[in-house]
Amino acid sequence: MFIQSVSSQAKRLASRFARHDGGNIAITFAVALVPLLGFVGAAVDYSRANAARSAMQAALDSAALMVSKDLSANPTMSATDVTNKATAYFNSLYTNTSAGQITVTASYTTNTKDGSTVTVNGAGAVATDFMKMVGFPQLGISSGSTTTWGSTRMRVAMALDVTGSMGLGSGKLEAMQLAAKNLIDTLSANSRMTEDLYISIIPFAQMVNVGASNKNATWLKWDEYGSCSYSYYDTKAECQAANKTWNASSNKNAWNGCVTDRDQPYDTTNEAPSGTARYPAYQYNACPSAILGMTTAYGANNVKTLKDKIDALSANGGTNQPIGMAWAWRTLQIGNDPFPAPAKDSNYKYTDAIILLSDGENTKNRWDGDGQHSSPAVDARQKLLCDNIKAELVDGKRKTAIYTIQVNTDGGPDFAVLKYCADSGNFFATTTASGIATAFTAIGNSLNKLRVAR
Structure with a gap:
């Protein structure tokens, strides 16, 4: 009995242990x-x-x-x-x-x-x-x-309007100078060697200044150099059309460095200057400061040279955007006078760009306009010029990007010719002098993207 009791108790304990989950x-x-x-x-x-x-x-x-x-x-x-x-x-x-x-x-x-x-x-x-x-x-x-x-090197030609309306206490000239210098800093910050970035500066009004020191250059011609018997007329064509006397001058030493538009059709092409394609010297009283050809933006001294040129700009004269753009294009050309751009290294890609800023409609070139009112004829020459720039290809791609800035402080309409010339998205309009900085900043960002992408 005792053994059975112990056995039964053991079985009960084992059964309870198996069921217990505490x-x-x-x-x-x-x-x-x-x-x-x-x-x-x-x-x-x-x-x-x-x-x-x-x-x-x-x-x-x-x-x-x-x-x-x-x-x-x-x-x-x-x-x-x-x-x-x-x-x-x-x-x-x-x-x-x-x-x-x-x-x-x-x-x-x-x-x-x-x-x-x-x-x-x-x-x-x-x-x-x-x-x-x-x-x-x-x-x-x-x-x-x-x-x-150095994956993409850059050449930038800045055509800057220095006509009288840019001054006159408007603050536009000063705003343009500051914005242009900031753009130089933005672009030069990515330069690692001399060849990475070149910049040219083309101040323009009705004419441009190629420098009086070039008076004996073979790319000049002198049949437009002189004065009219009636001082109201600026050019030989105007003078003779008004039945006045054109007095040619042979005194090159008195020349202030100004040139007017080339004979047509060369005013809209990048034809090398020879024969009738040479640049007509002219004694323009409102001659802007001289063009600065392609200058490397690598190194503090070179950056200073570019900025000093911009600081020296002053405002005077009428508006001829085509001559500013034509000379901007000219400074991008390699190996041809005047202002030949440095040769390009075939081991690198290149981005060429033109930036044109203006605050007024075209009023006068060598043949058309009165210097005060908008001239459709001058606009037509500029459109043809822009078409020719855009038609220039390298390896099947556009060689030169075009940016335009309209400083429209008078509240008028956008300049159709500036919009026409600019590449898509590259036209900037501002109604204030302070807006010039915004436009140049946007252009700097765009150029840096092109520099990486191309």
């Missing part, structure tokens, strides 16, 4: 705690590794930029020197100590059609605190940074 939560938690701690530990280790990698990436980016500047100044630097410089720059910038020693390597490619490239890579490892317990004593980290420069 301790399951503790057991489940104990079982789950190990992987939970593992996940938390892994997250901590990965967080440390990610922080180290982020710090490494930032240091690599800065090191690549600094090496690119060194290579711009010394493109023949050896591969060993490139890596040594990259390592030195990286070590001075990398402050995260989790990864210990980072191995840095660098490579340099120069003078391809996509520009010059330097790539800086880094690799290292972060010791783990938790994951080492499951067989991962460290986490490897690596990254790289590539800097490319």
Whole structure:
């Protein structure tokens, strides 16, 4: 009986133990705690590794930029020197100590059609605190940074209206000068060498000034140089049409450097100046300051030269936008006088651009207009000129981008000819002098995008 009682009691206890679930939560938690701690530990280790990698990436980016500047100044630097410089720059910038020693390597490619490239890579490892317990004593980290420069070089011709209406206490001339200088700063900030960016400045009114020092240049002709017996008439054609006497002059020493429009059709083409395609010298009393041909915007001294030219502008005379645009186009031409642009390197891509700013409608050129009222005939010459600029192709693509700015402080309509000449999205109209800065900023942003995309 006793044995049976003990046996029965044991069976009852076993049955109760099997049915009892009061301790399951503790057991489940104990079982789950190990992987939970593992996940938390892994997250901590990965967080440390990610922080180290982020710090490494930032240091690599800065090191690549600094090496690119060194290579711009010394493109023949050896591969060993490139890596040594990259390592030195990286070590001075990398402050995260989790990864210990980072191995840095660098490579340099120069003078391809996509520009010059330097790539800086880094690799290292972060010791783990938790994951080492499951067989991962460290986490490897690596990254790289590539800097490319000179992929697209740029030539920018700025035709700036300096007619009388830009002055007269309007504040327009001063606003234009400041905005143009800011544009030079914006574009030159991305220059790494002399050839990266060239800028020309073409002040225009009814005529332009090519510099009196060029009086003996073969690209000038002198049949328009002189004065009318009746001073009201500016040109030989006007003088003779009014039955007045044109008095030719042979005294080149008195010439102030002004030229008028070329004989048609050369006023709308980029024909090299010879024969009747030469530039007619003229003694224009409101002659603006002289043209500055393509000048590199690399280096503080060159930037100062460009800005000094803009600071020296003054306002006088009537409006002839076509002559300003024609000369802007001329300064973009390579190897042909006057103001030949530097030769282009076939290893690089190029963006050519014309920026024309004006605050008044066309009123007078060599043949048409009275100097006071809008002249459709002058507009027609400008449209033909713009058509010819847009027709110039390189590798099947437009060679020259055109931007135009209308400073319309009088509240009149948009200048149809400026809208016609500008590429799509490149016409900017402002009704205030302060709006000139906004227009130039937008153009600077657009040019920088072209510089990367082309």
